[in-house]
Amino acid sequence: MSEFTTSTKQLDGVSVINLKGFLDAHTAQVLEAAFTSLINDGKFNIVVNFKDLAYISSAGLGVFMAYIENIRDNNGDIKLVEMNEKVFNIFDLLGFPLLYQIFNNEEDAIKKFNEAKQSENAE
Amino acid sequence: MSEFTTSTKQLDGVSVINLKGFLDAHTAQVLEAAFTSLINDGKFNIVVNFKDLAYISSAGLGVFMAYIENIRDNNGDIKLVEMNEKVFNIFDLLGFPLLYQIFNNEEDAIKKFNEAKQSENAE
Amino acid sequence: MKTLNNKTSNELTVKSKTENLSLIREFVCDAAKGAGFDQLTADKIILAVDEACTNIIKHAYKYYPDGTILVKVKISGTTFIVEIVDHGNAFKPNSVTTPDIEEYYKQHKIGGLGMYLMKTLMDDVKYNSIPGKYNKVKLSKKIISAA
Amino acid sequence: MKTLNNKTSNELTVKSKTENLSLIREFVCDAAKGAGFDQLTADKIILAVDEACTNIIKHAYKYYPDGTILVKVKISGTTFIVEIVDHGNAFKPNSVTTPDIEEYYKQHKIGGLGMYLMKTLMDDVKYNSIPGKYNKVKLSKKIISAA
Ligand SMILES: Nc1ncnc2c1ncn2[C@@H]1O[C@H](COP(=O)(O)OP(=O)(O)O)[C@@H](O)[C@H]1O
Ligand SMILES: Nc1ncnc2c1ncn2[C@@H]1O[C@H](COP(=O)(O)OP(=O)(O)O)[C@@H](O)[C@H]1O
Numbered sequence: 088m089s090e091f092t093t094s095t096k097q098l099d100g101v102s103v104i105n106l107k108g109f110l111d112a113h114t115a116q117v118l119e120a121a122f123t124s125l126i127n128d129g130k131f132n133i134v135v136n137f138k139d140l141a142y143i144s145s146a147g148l149g150v151f152m153a154y155i156e157n158i159r160d161n162n163g164d165i166k167l168v169e170m171n172e173k174v175f176n177i178f179d180l181l182g183f184p185l186l187y188q189i190f191n192n193e194e195d196a197i198k199k200f201n202e203a204k205q206s207e208n209a210e
Numbered sequence: 211m212s213e214f215t216t217s218t219k220q221l222d223g224v225s226v227i228n229l230k231g232f233l234d235a236h237t238a239q240v241l242e243a244a245f246t247s248l249i250n251d252g253k254f255n256i257v258v259n260f261k262d263l264a265y266i267s268s269a270g271l272g273v274f275m276a277y278i279e280n281i282r283d284n285n286g287d288i289k290l291v292e293m294n295e296k297v298f299n300i301f302d303l304l305g306f307p308l309l310y311q312i313f314n315n316e317e318d319a320i321k322k323f324n325e326a327k328q329s330e331n332a333e
Numbered sequence: 334m335k336t337l338n339n340k341t342s343n344e345l346t347v348k349s350k351t352e353n354l355s356l357i358r359e360f361v362c363d364a365a366k367g368a369g370f371d372q373l374t375a376d377k378i379i380l381a382v383d384e385a386c387t388n389i390i391k392h393a394y395k396y397y398p399d400g401t402i403l404v405k406v407k408i409s410g411t412t413f414i415v416e417i418v419d420h421g422n423a424f425k426p427n428s429v430t431t432p433d434i435e436e437y438y439k440q441h442k443i444g445g446l447g448m449y450l451m452k453t454l455m456d457d458v459k460y461n462s463i464p465g466k467y468n469k470v471k472l473s474k475k476i477i478s479a480a
Numbered sequence: 481m482k483t484l485n486n487k488t489s490n491e492l493t494v495k496s497k498t499e500n501l502s503l504i505r506e507f508v509c510d511a512a513k514g515a516g517f518d519q520l521t522a523d524k525i526i527l528a529v530d531e532a533c534t535n536i537i538k539h540a541y542k543y544y545p546d547g548t549i550l551v552k553v554k555i556s557g558t559t560f561i562v563e564i565v566d567h568g569n570a571f572k573p574n575s576v577t578t579p580d581i582e583e584y585y586k587q588h589k590i591g592g593l594g595m596y597l598m599k600t601l602m603d604d605v606k607y608n609s610i611p612g613k614y615n616k617v618k619l620s621k622k623i624i625s626a627a
Contacts (some may be wrong), residue, residue: 109352109355111351111355111383111387112351112354112356112383112387112390112391113350113351113352113355142358144354144380144383144384144387144444145384145387145447145450146387148446149446172408173376173474177380177450180450180453180454181446181449181450232502234498234501234502234530234534235498235501235530235534235537235538236497236498236499236501236502248622265505267501267527267530267531267534267594268531268593268597269534271593272593286526296520296523300527300597303597303600303601304593304596304597343492343493343494343495343503344490344491344492344493344494345490345491345493346490346491346492347490347509348490352514353490353510354502355510356490356506356507356510359503359506360492360503363500363502363503367499377481412612480493
């Protein structure tokens, strides 16, 4: 059986989900549960950290596709950070960089969220 | 395929072999090569560190049995250190603690070798 | 007792459950590395096989957990072949068009990526269904030795 | 195409090479954990199966690398069963006496530990050879649920 876990923390008003292990058709529901829980709490600014993700298949990618529309409709976003080369290559093959912003680290992604908030406030 | 590697260092006149990975009928020859190389160099005071050993089967245990006689005939010994519980249980089941001295760490095993040397010199 | 005809290939048979995907990946990983592929190429083959087997569980067996999936690896000349056999619903892949990835996302579609990945990651993907008997998908990748 | 009779068990078929032992261990590990065994017990079952397969490679096939080893896992009632089938030389285990471990070492014997480990680690070990046809070893372990 694949091992896959998520852990979520709050940083500067942004939710950071850490992925760990193998994300496939068997474990995709674990990630679905993490997104569902944030959305139910009204938390739509989400950073996903891929540092400890060893594997992803299209079933895992499908989870991002399933939630992104709802999240963006609520003025939120999913931003991706610390993707290793292997996982990035799969994302790239599927054109995901057109759809998702990818950052080197959590700080940069969180800053981006907070810049967006400030420019909204300035309006 | 199992991954198994050894690395050998010299400490206070004693040779320390570090085991890493999975020691089975496929990889046993890697350990044989390490022992053979020490014996060819006339190095008979040997400590084997099990810290990074994840698995051992009887084929791996057989390697120790194959070399111990020759090494003791040359006034040397194989002493075992840093065995985790899983590996120790297998050794124990086979009565190995009757045959080999097991220590918590490299220092204790090396000290034992050097005490033996001193008492020889004192004679 | 079962007679084994093919003396030159490793085979894995598992039930049609997603929890067996990791075992299938380990099996294919071992075989791909044994055939001499580097980690990068082995990873591509592993993902392609995962996608094929996920589809079998989802579409051919519609999550019925007691079907069987047989994964057979072999080397034919300089080609590494993974054959996957199931006894679920027949599949005619000609009816599935390869998605235009950009167009695809514009339509906010979910799924449909598995077949695309399989074709992109492997040199060749061939489906062969004999309805009521078996479905077979054959994934091939050339072994290029470092010259 | 091969017909699959047993719809309720996972099976792995590998060639009789020691490099396949790790794959067999992974297969058995997944199955044992799937059956609910804790890591400690799963480790015992894995080691017992490794020993059985090592013996098949060494003794039944005498290192001939193109034989097959079929490993089948199943649950029968509350018993976890691993069946291993080969087509090498027949084996009559009655002729092998369980070694008295201390006596054994006094005689400076090497080897002979595998059978002892298998019997100690499992609840039951049964060999069944039909010369010229197949050899089967059946390793059993009770599944004790944490009450
Ligand atoms: N093994 C199969 N058996 C039956 N139908 C399949 C099989 N594989 C793929 N399909 C069909 O092809 C379609 C495209 O598959 P795929 O690209 O993997 O996307 P997804 O599975 O996410 O829908 C599926 O939706 C399904 O209708
Ligand atoms: N599968 C087998 N086929 C044929 N002979 C076997 C088989 N398993 C064990 N034996 C015989 O039983 C003996 C004891 O086996 P074992 O305890 O594993 O020790 P070892 O393999 O180290 O000799 C072997 O030496 C061999 O003669």
